[in-house]
Amino acid sequence: MSATAPSYRVWALPGIPELHEGDDVAKLIAAAAFTDGLPGLADGDVLVVTSKILSKAEGRILRAEDREAAIDAETVRLVARRGTLRVVENRLGLVMAAAGVDASNTEAGTVLLLPEDPDASARRIREALRTGLGVDVGVVITDTAGRPWRKGVTDFAIGAAGVQVANDLRGDVDAHGNPLVATVVATVDELAAAGDLVKGKAGGLPVAVVRGLPHVVGDACGAGEEGARWLVRPAVDDMFRLGTSEAVREAVSLRRTVREFTDDPVDPGAVRRAVAAAVTAPAPHHTTPWRFVLLETEAARVELLDAMRDAWIADLRADGRSEESIARRVRRGDVLRKAPYLAVPCLVMDGSHDYPDARRSAAEREMFVVAAGAAVQNFLVTLAGERLGSAWVSSTMFCRDVVRRVLDLPEGWDPMGAVAIGRPAVPPAERAARGADAFVVVR
Template sequence: MKSISIIGIEGLPIIYPGDDLPKLIMDACEKENIIIENGDILVVTQKIISKSESCLVDLNTITPSNLAKKWAIEWDRDPRLIELVFQKSKRISKMQNGVLLTETEHGFYCINAGIDLSNVSGDNMATYLPIDSDKSAFNIRNSIKKSLGIDTAIIVTDTWGRPWRFGVTNVAIGLSGMSPFRDYRGLSDANGMDLKASVIAVVDELAAASELVMNKLDNIPVCLVKGYKFVPDEGSINDLIRPPEQDLFR
């Protein structure tokens, strides 16, 4: 019987800038009697990576531009936050009904450039996305390999909305040690039909499934996936970003 298990790793402390995040993850696993094995996948929320990598901004240090002030007044928003979104965006895709849809410096399309005020100590503190989530994932993977002699894959996640559908879902924004895809092209289905367009974004599927365990309330920012046979590879999140000439929506 095919099955995978997703285990929430509890007991991590509040993360602060400069913390050794891989060690804290390994310590929490040991405390909870969770054994990390070769071929496992660790799924890590970007929030704790952003905190450990000092991707934090005190909004009191932000001077809003005239555009940020104008837009904030129109939609009853914090002009400092709007200005920070502008600063962390490569392009503003849409400003409508109080929503800022932006293209980030990484090439992601998301609300408010991924800037978040939740689960951050301090009334005026905001987190922004890690500078290089692939590198963040590699550093976690490499530290675990050096400490435990175990080769895992790492997925870094964030929570985004989707066009045409209500509700948000976790998606991958960084990875290390695995291909982001399962490519079925050239294979045959159960009826012998050749598959020509079936390339599954497995890192996004694993990211979404992990949120069922981690969620937003239980302080479980990391989970361990066991039993999924991924394709080992030095994949990058950039492999998932569709180039502009192939994108129907930007």
């Protein structure tokens, strides 16, 4: 090997005993590091420390019967659930199975919680070693987790101090001169995995030393000096926040009636994806009883809404309403005008069965209307998943002839309301929880 070839060494520290609340972790690490036959600690070394010994020293231990309650207390958001297994975001912002509450490497009948503040724990160890030994080392606190789309687990950093958390290469070029536009290397996660290769999961070796990478150690060594918390991806940048079934429930919960929209344009592709979801709804007789008319130009929207307004005013005058009452009602119906995009779902009865009596004919139509409602629900939920607000307004159902004429639709197309679509101008108000029991009858 060339004398200038990059390299590093990593070794585990034997002799660290079982820890208990109040133990001095830094003191125990220092004693283990200078055991006969080991090279001790030097400036530029990185200590890779399993979080469980800190949890024990910091008193983060509970009786096992409290495990589910402990998971609840540590959880801020459910990501996915499969049977009794929960993958959640915990109070540290980490997405982990069971919020990181662990029953391994602890006495029977107890569970371990993650350290209260792993970054602060790393800073305390680093400062204690600098004060006691006069060495400048980086400290990485680790735990174990699985990864989406990959079998197996690996160690990753949950806390760090005095070490480069991430190496931001954006703006550099590769060996071929290509610009790097998205490469941010999670240095502390790589150090965590390197340390775990010698620590292992069951060997009683909770601390490793990495030597030969002094460029990643120091008080000002790169992105994320505030600690490993820097690596937690903000929600706005997270494309994979939920498991599949949880994502469906989240989209359903996000489905609100939105009445105020921004002027931002609506992506027509997002609306077409919502239509594609809509037409998966169940329907009678293997039919496809839905059509969606998309009004993507302002001219088309204004023409339709003006004609509908005129028809509505005529109806209200025929009902004997005062001009003041009519003006008030028309203003309340302006939600469709505030949206930058409109869709008009239509019901078609192609494939319906003819019956000689009114009762069965009415039931036949009701089946098709239910199918149309299911399609519109799919449509609205998918729009919510696209982060688009919507309002399903029934007004086209009261002037179907007008809508058909303005939009040049076939006689057999029945407009089933109109959907206003756009970016919500304000966050939706909190919605009171509705338990299922109030809507269920069991026989």
